[in-house]
Structure formats: structure tokens, C-alpha cells
Amino acid sequence: MNSLEHIVNDWPWILKLNALFIVLFLVFIIMVICSLVYLRIYKNQRERHKISYQENADEFLNNYMFNDDFDIKNEIETFKSKHLNTPLKKKITLRQILIYNENFKGESSVLIKKVFQELELDQFVFNILKKGSWYAKARAIYVLSELLVKEPRLVSPYLNAKHEEVREQAIYYFLKTATNNPLSFFKNLKTELTLWELVYIEDSIKYAYTGETPDFSIWLDHHLITIRIFSIKMIQQFNQFENIPKIIPFLYHENPHVRKETIRALYKLHYEALLEKVIPSFKDEEEVVKSEIIKAIQALGRIDQLKELKSLISNQDKRTELTYLQVEKNFMIN
Structure with missing residues (x-):
């Protein structure tokens, strides 16, 4: 032992440092292996316990539901005390x-x-x-x-x-x-x-x-815009024709997304007077609303009404222009 200690003392400092790191690394590896073994044993035990708890619960539930001789009151108390004592x-x-x-x-x-x-x-x-x-x-x-x-x-x-x-x-x-x-x-x-x-x-x-x-119309005046839009959409999807008069005012709402959803709902509900209300305002509308007006013309109008809007579409309104071309093509086909 003294001889080994003497040899180690004669080592240069860099060799001593390397030896220290090797020892620490080996200790770390041993600790990791021990931890993994422990976790595996713990997990296996936990799974066995969970299966056992599950079987107890199944047995109790089956008896509760299908066993006419089951003493419900006493068995409930027994099960709570023995099998429901941990989270x-x-x-x-x-x-x-x-x-x-x-x-x-x-x-x-x-x-x-x-x-x-x-x-x-x-x-x-x-x-x-x-x-x-x-x-x-x-x-x-x-x-x-x-x-x-x-x-x-x-x-x-x-x-x-x-x-x-x-x-x-x-x-x-x-x-x-x-x-x-x-x-x-x-x-x-x-x-x-x-x-x-x-x-x-x-x-x-x-x-x-x-x-x-x-009745989705009761939420049309909600303070949240998304709920107003949702209500308009649901009125259309559930064909609540009786609520058409209630959503018409939203054609003039300050929010363009509300106007868009209102136009969509009305043409899908076949509101015949829609085009005469929205075409005159086409020029001043937001792009998202313009596209919906064009779709409304496809649903309720004529190709000549569509062509009247062509000169009002800016070259920068790519989305509106694309919608126009698609609708025009559909008119031609049909």
C-alpha cells in the first residue's frame, strides 16, 4: 500500500488529474446503473400494484352492478377503507x-x-x-x-x-x-x-x-366579436330562417369579418334581397368582404351583375381577383 502511494505521489499532476476523473466517472457510471435498476424494480412493483388495484375495482363494480346478493352499504364502506386509501x-x-x-x-x-x-x-x-x-x-x-x-x-x-x-x-x-x-x-x-x-x-x-x-340569435349582441360571428354561422348551419331579419343589420357592422359571415349566411339561406344591399357598397369594402360578395352573386345572381364589378377590382386585390375569375368560370360552365 505504501509502495502504491509512493508511486502515485511520484506521478505528474496531469496524470493525477486524469486518474481522479477516471475514478469519478466510474463512480458516476455505478450510480447510474444502480438508479436504473432501482427505477426498473420500482416501476415493476408499481405496475403489479396497479393491476391488483384495477382487479379489485373491477370485481367491486361487477358485483355492485350485477350481483343481487351484494350488500351494497357494507361493501361500499369496506371498499373505501381498504381500496381507496391512497390517491x-x-x-x-x-x-x-x-x-x-x-x-x-x-x-x-x-x-x-x-x-x-x-x-x-x-x-x-x-x-x-x-x-x-x-x-x-x-x-x-x-x-x-x-x-x-x-x-x-x-x-x-x-x-x-x-x-x-x-x-x-x-x-x-x-x-x-x-x-x-x-x-x-x-x-x-x-x-x-x-x-x-x-x-x-x-x-x-x-x-x-x-x-x-x-336559438342562436340570443347571442348576436354578445360583447365578444367571435361569439357574434359564431352565432351568425350557426343560424345558417341550422337553417334558422326565422332569424334572417335579426342578422340583416350585421351587413353594416363595423367589423369586416362580421359583415363577411353575415353575407355568407344570408346567401346560403337564400335571402333574395341580399345582392341589392351589398353590391352598391362593393367598391368601398374590405378585400375579405369583396370576395364574399362575389360568391353571393354566384349563389343568387347573374353573370352580368358579376361583370359590373370587374372594373372595381384593384390589381392589388389578388384574393378578390382570384375569386372573381373562379366565379366567372363557373358561370361560363353552367
């Missing part, structure tokens, strides 16, 4: 409830929603909604939506959340749980909706909401 177990049970809810309808679906509350998992979700991270809150709102838990007061603040995913889930919640007037949450919105959010609302009304079709 992980609650999350796994909640996930199984969502799977059952998705696959069972009618009376079975009612039972699933009932057991969710009897296990007090609704309180667990409410706590996540209040104290969880933003992505946990988005997931919590989704759970409330799917299980039709009507607590709009708790969800309403998240309509204006910072994160888009949370806002989308809050919107979905109100549309999913509504039995009528599904857009009532509009009154709580404070910022303009994104294009994706507007598409999300439209799809939810068509495919998630199951109640009576709302």
Missing part, C-alpha cells in the same frame, strides 16, 4: 368507472354514476379541481362531464383559464351536461374564442349535446 387507488378506480360508463348505457349507466358518488370520488375530483395542476384540472373537468355531475359553479371559472386545454374541457362540460340552452356559458366568457375553440363548440353542439337546438 393512486382512487385514480385507478375512477379510470375503471369511466371505462364502465363508456361501455354501458341505460340503467347500468345510472348505476355507474351512482357508485361514483357513493364512493365519494366526486369529492376527490372536486379537490383536484381546486388544488391540482392545470392538466389535472382539465382531466377532472372531463370526468365531471362524462359522469354528468352538475356543478356549474365549480367549473365556470375555468372558462377563462390560462391554459387552452382547461378552457376546452370547461366548454365541453357545459355542452355535455346541458339539457337545454347549451350556450348559457357564453355569458361568463371574457376573452375572444380561438378558431379551435369555435370548432370545438360547433362539434360539441352537433355530437355531444343531446337537447333541443338552441
Whole structure:
């Protein structure tokens, strides 16, 4: 040992430094390997536990729903004390409830929603909604939506959340749980909706909401421009002809995108007096509106009305010029 120490002491400083780095590197490699082994063992144990928790939840849910001899009151208390004593177990049970809810309808679906509350998992979700991270809150709102838990007061603040995913889930919640007037949450919105959010609302009304079709005209005077545009678009898509008189004034709205959507809605609703209202203002319109007027002529007018506008199109209005040429070609073909 003394001989080895003597040899090392005789090494030049650069060799000593290299030897130190080699030792440190070896120690680091050993620590990394040990950590990976530990994490693998931990992950395997966690997966085994999760499978066990899942099987317990499945057994309980099957008995609750299909076993007539099941002592519901006592079994509920036993399951809560033994199998819902950690957040992980609650999350796994909640996930199984969502799977059952998705696959069972009618009376079975009612039972699933009932057991969710009897296990007090609704309180667990409410706590996540209040104290969880933003992505946990988005997931919590989704759970409330799917299980039709009507607590709009708790969800309403998240309509204006910072994160888009949370806002989308809050919107979905109100549309999913509504039995009528599904857009009532509009009154709580404070910022303009994104294009994706507007598409999300439209799809939810068509495919998630199951109640009576709302009267979209009640939102025409909303303070948010995007909601006004959305309402005009929905009036057209749901063929609410009775609302034509209510959207005509928006032909003269100060926002060009509102005017554009109004023109589109009216010609798709076959409002015959549209052209006499919009053609005279063509020269002074924004480019985005000019293109829509040309499309309106294609839908409701004649080629001579189209040709009258040709001299009013500037060479710089490339979009309008392209629309004009396409419509002119369609007139020629037809």
C-alpha cells in the first residue's frame, strides 16, 4: 500500500488529474446503473400494484352492478377503507368507472354514476379541481362531464383559464351536461374564442349535446366579436330562417369579418334581397368582404351583375381577383 502511494505521489499532476476523473466517472457510471435498476424494480412493483388495484375495482363494480346478493352499504364502506386509501387507488378506480360508463348505457349507466358518488370520488375530483395542476384540472373537468355531475359553479371559472386545454374541457362540460340552452356559458366568457375553440363548440353542439337546438340569435349582441360571428354561422348551419331579419343589420357592422359571415349566411339561406344591399357598397369594402360578395352573386345572381364589378377590382386585390375569375368560370360552365 505504501509502495502504491509512493508511486502515485511520484506521478505528474496531469496524470493525477486524469486518474481522479477516471475514478469519478466510474463512480458516476455505478450510480447510474444502480438508479436504473432501482427505477426498473420500482416501476415493476408499481405496475403489479396497479393491476391488483384495477382487479379489485373491477370485481367491486361487477358485483355492485350485477350481483343481487351484494350488500351494497357494507361493501361500499369496506371498499373505501381498504381500496381507496391512497390517491393512486382512487385514480385507478375512477379510470375503471369511466371505462364502465363508456361501455354501458341505460340503467347500468345510472348505476355507474351512482357508485361514483357513493364512493365519494366526486369529492376527490372536486379537490383536484381546486388544488391540482392545470392538466389535472382539465382531466377532472372531463370526468365531471362524462359522469354528468352538475356543478356549474365549480367549473365556470375555468372558462377563462390560462391554459387552452382547461378552457376546452370547461366548454365541453357545459355542452355535455346541458339539457337545454347549451350556450348559457357564453355569458361568463371574457376573452375572444380561438378558431379551435369555435370548432370545438360547433362539434360539441352537433355530437355531444343531446337537447333541443338552441336559438342562436340570443347571442348576436354578445360583447365578444367571435361569439357574434359564431352565432351568425350557426343560424345558417341550422337553417334558422326565422332569424334572417335579426342578422340583416350585421351587413353594416363595423367589423369586416362580421359583415363577411353575415353575407355568407344570408346567401346560403337564400335571402333574395341580399345582392341589392351589398353590391352598391362593393367598391368601398374590405378585400375579405369583396370576395364574399362575389360568391353571393354566384349563389343568387347573374353573370352580368358579376361583370359590373370587374372594373372595381384593384390589381392589388389578388384574393378578390382570384375569386372573381373562379366565379366567372363557373358561370361560363353552367
